Amino acid sequence: MITIKDLSKVFQTKDREVKAVDGLSLTINKGEIYGVIGYSGAGKSTFIRLLNRLEDPTEGSIHVGDQDLTGLSKNKLRIARQDIGMIFQHFNLLWSRTVYDNIAFPLEIAGVPKEERSRRVKELIDLVGLSGRGNSYPSQLSGGQKQRVGIARALANNPKVLLCDEATSALDPETTDSILDLLVDINEKLGLTIVLITHEMHVIRKICHQVAVMEQGRIVEKGDVLDVFLHPEQPVTKKFVDQVMGDQEKEHSLKLIKDKYQSGKIVRLHFVGESTNQALISEVSRKFVLDVNILHGKITQTQKGAYGTMFVQFEGDNEEVARAIEYIRSTSVEVEVNPDA
Numbered sequence: 323m324i325t326i327k328d329l330s331k332v333f334q335t336k337d338r339e340v341k342a343v344d345g346l347s348l349t350i351n352k353g354e355i356y357g358v359i360g361y362s363g364a365g366k367s368t369f370i371r372l373l374n375r376l377e378d379p380t381e382g383s384i385h386v387g388d389q390d391l392t393g394l395s396k397n398k399l400r401i402a403r404q405d406i407g408m409i410f411q412h413f414n415l416l417w418s419r420t421v422y423d424n425i426a427f428p429l430e431i432a433g434v435p436k437e438e439r440s441r442r443v444k445e446l447i448d449l450v451g452l453s454g455r456g457n458s459y460p461s462q463l464s465g466g467q468k469q470r471v472g473i474a475r476a477l478a479n480n481p482k483v484l485l486c487d488e489a490t491s492a493l494d495p496e497t498t499d500s501i502l503d504l505l506v507d508i509n510e511k512l513g514l515t516i517v518l519i520t521h522e523m524h525v526i527r528k529i530c531h532q533v534a535v536m537e538q539g540r541i542v543e544k545g546d547v548l549d550v551f552l553h554p555e556q557p558v559t560k561k562f563v564d565q566v567m568g569d570q571e572k573e574h575s576l577k578l579i580k581d582k583y584q585s586g587k588i589v590r591l592h593f594v595g596e597s598t599n600q601a602l603i604s605e606v607s608r609k610f611v612l613d614v615n616i617l618h619g620k621i622t623q624t625q626k627g628a629y630g631t632m633f634v635q636f637e638g639d640n641e642e643v644a645r646a647i648e649y650i651r652s653t654s655v656e657v658e659v660n661p662d663a
C-alpha cells in the first residue's frame with residue numbers, strides 16, 4: 323500500500339545542515355495500523371509531513387498504491403492528497419465554523435454537491451460519536467470531542483490512508499483511550515490504513531499492528547508489535563518497552579520475592595499471544611496436589627495478542643511440583659525455574 327524508499331530530508335539552517343530524516347525505507351500494508359515511535363527530535367513529524375508532501379523530500383520515493391507521490395505536479399498532488407487524511411495534535415479546526423461546517427469544509431473544496439455533502443457530514447458525525455453536536459462550535463467541545471471532529475473531517479473524502487500526528491498527546495489518559503478505540507473501530511469498519519507517530523509506547527501497544535522506532539532520522543528497529551515488545555534489541559526500544567512494562571520495578575520485585583519466599587519453587591511464566599487466554603493457573607492447581615501462590619505479574623494486551631510475565635510459587639511434594647512444571651512446558655507458556663533478575 324505505502325512503499326517508502328531511501329527517504330531523506332535535509333534542512334538547511336543558517337549555520338548547518340540538519341538531516342531530519344535519513345535514508346528511511348518502510349513498507350506499510352493495506353489495512354494496517356503502523357506506529358512510528360521516537361523521542362523528541364527523532365524526525366517523526368518531518369517523516370509524517372513527507373508522507374503527504376507537506377514537506378518535499380531531499381531524496382527518495384514514496385508510493386501510495388501505484389502512485390509515486392514524489393513525482394507529482396501541484397495539481398495532481400492536490401488530487402492525490404484526497405486519498406490521504408490527516409489529524410493533528412492540536413486538532414487544527416476552524417474556530418469560527420460549527421462542527422458540521424468543519425466536517426463539510428473538505429467536501430466543499432472537493433466540489434461535492436450540497437445534498438450529498440449534508441448526507442455525508444451526518445454519516446461522519448454519527449461515525450465518530452458526535453450525534454447531536456453538529457451545531458456546536460469547537461470552543462464548546464472537550465479535547466476528545468475536538469479530535470473526533472478532526473477525525474471526521476479527515477475521513478470526509480473517503481481517504482485510503484489516515485496520518486495521525488501525535489493525535490492523542492494533548493489529551494488526558496482516559497480521553498486518549500477513547501480516541502484510540504475510535505481509530506481501531508474506523509480501521510476495522512473501513513479497512514483504512516493508519517500511520518501514526520507518537521512518543522508514547524502505550525499508544526503503540528494499544529492499537530498498532532506494526533511499529534518502527536526512530537532515532538536521529540533513521541529507523542533503528544521495526545516489526546510486529548508483539549515481537550518488538552518481546553525482543554526489543556536497541557537500547558532506545560528497550561526504554562520504550564519499559565514505559566509500558568516497568569522492567570525496573572519487576573527486577574526490584576524479584577529480589578524482594580526471592581528474599582521473602584524461600585520455600586517451594588519460584589517460577590517465572592512468560593505468556594505470549596493466545597496462551598494467555600488459557601486458565602493455566604487454575605488448571606495447574608486443579609490437576610496437581612500443590613499450592614500455587616501468585617506473587618507478581620503483569621499481562622498486557624496488544625492488537626497482536628497478549629503477553630506478559632508472572633511469578634508464582636509452587637509449594638508441595640518435589641515430584642508433584644516437577645510434574646506441574648513439565649505440564650506447563652507442554653503448553654505454549656515458557657517456564658523459568660528459580661529465575662535470575
Ligand SMILES: Nc1ncnc2c1ncn2[C@@H]1O[C@H](COP(=O)(O)OP(=O)(O)OP(=O)(O)O)[C@@H](O)[C@H]1O
Nearest residue numbers: 333335340342360361362363364365366367368369
Ligand atoms: N523546518 C525546519 N528547519 C530546520 N530544522 C528542522 C525543521 N523541522 C525540523 N527540523 C529539525 O529536524 C530534526 C527532527 O525534527 P522533527 O520535528 O521531525 O522531530 P520529532 O521527532 O517530530 O520531534 P518533536 O516531537 O519534538 O517534533 C530536529 O533536529 C529539528 O530541529
